[in-house]
Amino acid sequence: MYRRALLGGALAAPALLSIPVRAQGAITLNGASQFNDDHVFTRTLVRFEELVKQHYGKPVNFVLHKNSSLGLEKQYFEYMAQGRAVDYAIVSPAHMSTFSRAAPFVDAPFLFRDLAHWNGVLEQDLFKPVAEEVEKRARVALIGYAGGGVRNIFASRPLRNLAEIRGLKVRVQGAPIWSRTFQAAGMSPTVIAYNEVYNAIQNNVIEAGENEAAGVEQMRFFEVAPNLAMTQHAITIRPLCVSVASMQRLPNDLQAAIRRAGREAAAFGRQAESTEDGQKLEALEKAGRLKRIEFTERAEMKRMVDPVMAAYAKEIDAEGILNRINALTS
Template sequence: MYRRTLLGGALAAPALLSIPVRAQGTITLNGASQFGDEHPYTKSLLRFEELVKQYWGKPINFVLHKNSSLGLEKQYFEYMAQGRAVDYAIVSPAHMSTFSKAAPFVDAPFLFRDIPHWNQVLEQDLFRPVAEEVEKRARVVMIGYGGGGVRNIFANRKVTNLAEMRGLKVRVQGAPIWSRSFAAIGMSPTVIAYNEIYNAIQNNVIDAGENEAAGVEQMRFYEVAPDLAMTQHAITIRPLCFSVATLNKLPNDLQAAIRKAGKEASTFHRQAESGADGQILEALEKAGRLRRVEFTQRAEMKKLVDPVMAAYAREIDAEGILNRINALSA
């Protein structure tokens, strides 16, 4: 947001208020990432900054708050919706469910068959109705779609089939579709904050979690849950989001530069994350930090989830989107 004023000198993110000024000062935009410099999210946000500066061609400041210094993605999205503290961030659609029931559908389990199918869905912009709903209700615009990590289940014991998976206490994202899907498979899903997963496994509160390779590496989940069941149950879509309250206050040419840069930075994100996925797991396995475990019943797992997905699509009026996704040939 343009220059900010701190009330009473408070530095905590919730205390930050957006007070735009059109004075001679240079525009400053604040971003947020849960991760450090090596994570694809952070690299993509830095790429976004570079591209905005390139396309606008005028002085502008970016401040990227890394390593969860402004909280977690759920908070980032709330701040953007309120028009304060965070102007742009990469956010899992699961954290948008407070504002839009349809948002978690973008990232639901077993929605994509493989990377080519996932790419085709994004290229055809099949989630446009969901993005429009999020923009209308949350006042946050998705200016690009990143992601591309294949999610698997990391556990503190070996899990190779549905029988061994039954009753597994697994951490899931906050959106209801995740709990419903994993419960249908026979697991015992629990919603826990992302930064609490490690300790929860260490203290036997849960047995497992699910994540893409970059997250497993960055959060060192392999230290407490070294067995990675290759369920390949989801391929991530991680929208690059921007506060509408901020965007509307910016010059038109800067708005155009932000939208253009958002699409390109998200393409960079998809290529970086999907390309690095296997390399990260191979390196971790070679170093003896985790064990990739073949999961033999993925097809049966998906069959258990299909009715849940169909019911969920009806509930959020997304049957048309689901049918178009399923009809794609990739």
């Protein structure tokens, strides 16, 4: 049995947290979240704690550090890889690219046909090769997949089909695959800092951006781009991670409980986020803040992008994963 002593709970503390301290009583595990109690990621981690205790049936303590008190997801992953400060957290795949070239592929655009397809991919564990590589090289275990936010294009004008998005000046994320795929679909993508998108649309530097409902709501993008084209071009995946170094210090039955709880808590998170995503859009539309617009050529857009995705998968040695994803019926 061991206990991690969290000294101060602030960013100055991580160096001190690298030394496990043996103490009387239950094991204590430290988690981290960038968000407050209401956010689905925080709620998923709380559910994880509850399930571990339920499956383990013996004393074990959890301390969840919220509101970015231990930094951001990138730092959480680094701490878990080093076996210090953070034992468990939800982390974007983009922050794993140092250890696995294929990791960002988990969250790539135009990968899934719809939510049913996305769920099927996760249920069949088709990203297992990526998880195994991350666990081997980074010593961080991906024990479940949360996420479920569907990303659409918010724009200053209605966008209903491929003709109307041709040449669209749209902000995309910095990863190259985003620019490549949006360009293949006929748009004119550009990388702009997230906190500059609102002003860029307001000043006609760009016409559109892309995000899930929570981002559109939080950043008030609907004020400058009230037309939401339902392209459903991406569905987020956020792995629930645990430090392998932390796990190896635990009894075998607790390790088993953690892995089981990770799968179940992540399923809870997926259900919650995918459900709330639609609810947020409905509330915004009812309030007259945005208008959801059917995008009638979504399948054709994906066909235009598929060759780019295939080339990208080959580039990062993920061809086998992409083939299995594309072959999966939903």
